[in-house]
Amino acid sequence: MTLELAEPPTQSLPASRKSSALQINFLKFTITSLIGGFFLIPLHEFGHVLCDWITGHPAAMSYARDYLLSGEKTPFWGLLGGPVAPLLMSAVCVILIYRGVNLSITYPLAVLGTLDRLLLYLSGSTPSDERDLASAMAWPQATFKHIFLTCELLLLALILLSLIKYRPGIWRSILIFAVPPVCFIAAALLGFLLDRYAFPEQHKKEFGLIRSDSYEFCVGKVAYCGTTGLGSGPTGYGRASQAEES
Numbered sequence: 001m002t003l004e005l006a007e008p009p010t011q012s013l014p015a016s017r018k019s020s021a022l023q024i025n026f027l028k029f030t031i032t033s034l035i036g037g038f039f040l041i042p043l044h045e046f047g048h049v050l051c052d053w054i055t056g057h058p059a060a061m062s063y064a065r066d067y068l069l070s071g072e073k074t075p076f077w078g079l080l081g082g083p084v085a086p087l088l089m090s091a092v093c094v095i096l097i098y099r100g101v102n103l104s105i106t107y108p109l110a111v112l113g114t115l116d117r118l119l120l121y122l123s124g125s126t127p128s129d130e131r132d133l134a135s136a137m138a139w140p141q142a143t144f145k146h147i148f149l150t151c152e153l154l155l156l157a158l159i160l161l162s163l164i165k166y167r168p169g170i171w172r173s174i175l176i177f178a179v180p181p182v183c184f185i186a187a188a189l190l191g192f193l194l195d196r197y198a199f200p201e202q203h204k205k206e207f208g209l210i211r212s213d214s215y216e217f218c219v220g221k222v223a224y225c226g227t228t229g230l231g232s233g234p235t236g237y238g239r240a241s242q243a244e245e246s
């Protein structure tokens with residue numbers, strides 16, 4: 001299935017405003033959403049790990065958990081790298097969208113990059129990365145949540161505005177925003193399933209089956225823990241802070 005995203009007739013427009021018809025291949029769009037959705041959480045963890053290494057704190061990661069090799073708590077810049085990495089991916093893809101580059105790939109990745117924390121924010125929670133970042137700065141707990149949420153909404157608004165340029169129609173526009181989150185949830189659930197076997201020790205720490213000073217995330221506390229029968233594991237999209245995670 002191919003979504004034809006064509007601009008209106010351009011005969012009467014000046015040459016500088018003319019452009020060729022643009023297309024989104026829906027199959028390519030969906031496959032990108034699935035692959036991108038699968039790697040969205042590891043991208044978040046990679047952001048932590050990369051910033052940790054850059055700031056002199058060797059770190060490692062599993063599918064959904066990062067940790068310092070020293071066993072210490074992740075410092076500020078390492079914490080910041082996690083939520084920022086998907087936002088950067090989204091921002092780059094938004095720029096590419098406006099330049100008309102590979103829309104079947106850039107549209108889903110742009111949307112996916114905003115979903116890393118957005119689904120958790122919409123659930124009403126303040127994930128532990130954000131809480132720990134705010135604690136490090138001695139700011140109100142929800143400060144970083146509001147900063148990242150603002151960035152996400154801004155990026156989504158820019159993606160929405162880009163549809164004015166390409167005029168895909170209402171239903172195709174809905175698909176552009178609906179397919180990535182559905183694929184993300186499905187792919188992330190698969191990722192957690194594989195994580196259980198690929199990184200059993202880290203997986204247990206994620207869900208509080210092994211005591212740990214810090215643990216990382218869980219997408220879909222209810223959905224995933226439901227599949228594992230863990231019920232009330234210490235989950236949350238982000239590292240557990242010292243005084244929380246009920």
Ligand SMILES: [Zn+2]
Pocket residue numbers: 044045048082083129216217237238239
């Ligand atoms: Zn994190």
